[in-house]
Amino acid sequence: GKTILVTGVASGIGARTAELAGQMGAEVIGVDVREPANGSAAFITGDLSTPSGVAEIVARLPARLDALANVAGLSGSTGVVSTLAVNFYGLRALSEAVAPRLREGGAIVNVASIAGYGWRANLELAKSLTSVEGFPDVAAIVAEHGLKDEQAYPLSKELLLLWTMRAAHQPLFKQRGIRVNAVSPGPVETPILKQFRAVLGDARVDSDITRVGRAGTAADIAPAVLFLCSDGGRWINGANLAADGGLEASINADVL
Numbered sequence: 292g293k294t295i296l297v298t299g300v301a302s303g304i305g306a307r308t309a310e311l312a313g314q315m316g317a318e319v320i321g322v323d324v325r326e327p328a329n330g331s332a333a334f335i336t337g338d339l340s341t342p343s344g345v346a347e348i349v350a351r352l353p354a355r356l357d358a359l360a361n362v363a364g365l366s367g368s369t370g371v372v373s374t375l376a377v378n379f380y381g382l383r384a385l386s387e388a389v390a391p392r393l394r395e396g397g398a399i400v401n402v403a404s405i406a407g408y409g410w411r412a413n414l415e416l417a418k419s420l421t422s423v424e425g426f427p428d429v430a431a432i433v434a435e436h437g438l439k440d441e442q443a444y445p446l447s448k449e450l451l452l453l454w455t456m457r458a459a460h461q462p463l464f465k466q467r468g469i470r471v472n473a474v475s476p477g478p479v480e481t482p483i484l485k486q487f488r489a490v491l492g493d494a495r496v497d498s499d500i501t502r503v504g505r506a507g508t509a510a511d512i513a514p515a516v517l518f519l520c521s522d523g524g525r526w527i528n529g530a531n532l533a534a535d536g537g538l539e540a541s542i543n544a545d546v547l
């Protein structure tokens with residue numbers, strides 16, 4: 292059987308991804324800063340927001356894994372330092388530490404967001420913030436670049452999308468055929484959506500939902516994540532899969 296590591300497993304998309312992977316016969320190792328309510332399978336309590344938290348998670352992992360689903364994330368409501376730490380630097384540190392344990396042809400899938408599609412417009416900043424190696428002092432980076440709390444969430448997902456493309460070509464992953472891809476949801480009915488409403492305003496979230504008729508559900512996203520984790524996704528690398536009911540298409544094609 293396959294072994295998959297899923298972060299953010301205590302809630303929402305991570306919980307559903309772990310559940311579906313288990314139903315498909317995989318062995319699931321879950322990571323979250325909170326205990327899952329319906330704790331199933333193997334679970335590691337761990338905090339992705341600090342280097343020591345990531346190291347503690349890695350110390351408890353098995354020697355071999357088939358896939359890593361990076362689902363854990365913060366909405367931005369806790370500020371730019373914690374949001375960049377969890378959504379990008381901690382995720383990347385975990386991925387780099389897990390890479391040597393992933394089997395040849397294994398996969399990493401990053402849950403990004405439609406909110407990260409501004410990476411191209413912000414390319415210079417995104418390149419600069421992703422070129423800092425390891426798990427840096429995030430507060431120092433935030434101070435150096437004068438980053439604001441309002442930028443936290445979209446910026447974190449821009450960095451994640453850019454890094455996903457670059458990681459696909461990075462020797463650490465590429466040499467052993469480890470694919471790195473992203474899945475980008477639009478609004479999904481999970482606990483974080485209430486925080487997005489508080490940060491972005493109801494009008495913004497509701498207009499996205501109106502475009503596609505309803506909010507997504509965690510069950511809409513999990514199969515896309517697991518497809519990119521699976522061998523069926525073997526020729527997909529460095530890609531972003533929009534799992535948004537057509538939202539990106541609607542915005543790009545200016546359809547309302």
Ligand code: NAI
Pocket residue numbers: 298299300301302303304305322323324325337338339340362363364365377402403404405475476477478479480481482483484487
């Ligand atoms: P959620 O809030 O239900 O789940 C997020 C999980 O991440 C929680 O269980 C939380 O405890 C965990 N987490 C937070 N900080 C952590 C840390 N320091 N260490 C370990 N785990 C930590 O939200 P949801 O919707 O399941 O979000 C999953 C991913 O999907 C996130 O990356 C989010 O940005 C992304 N996403 C969600 C959308 C939505 O509308 N729900 C839209 C687009 C992207």
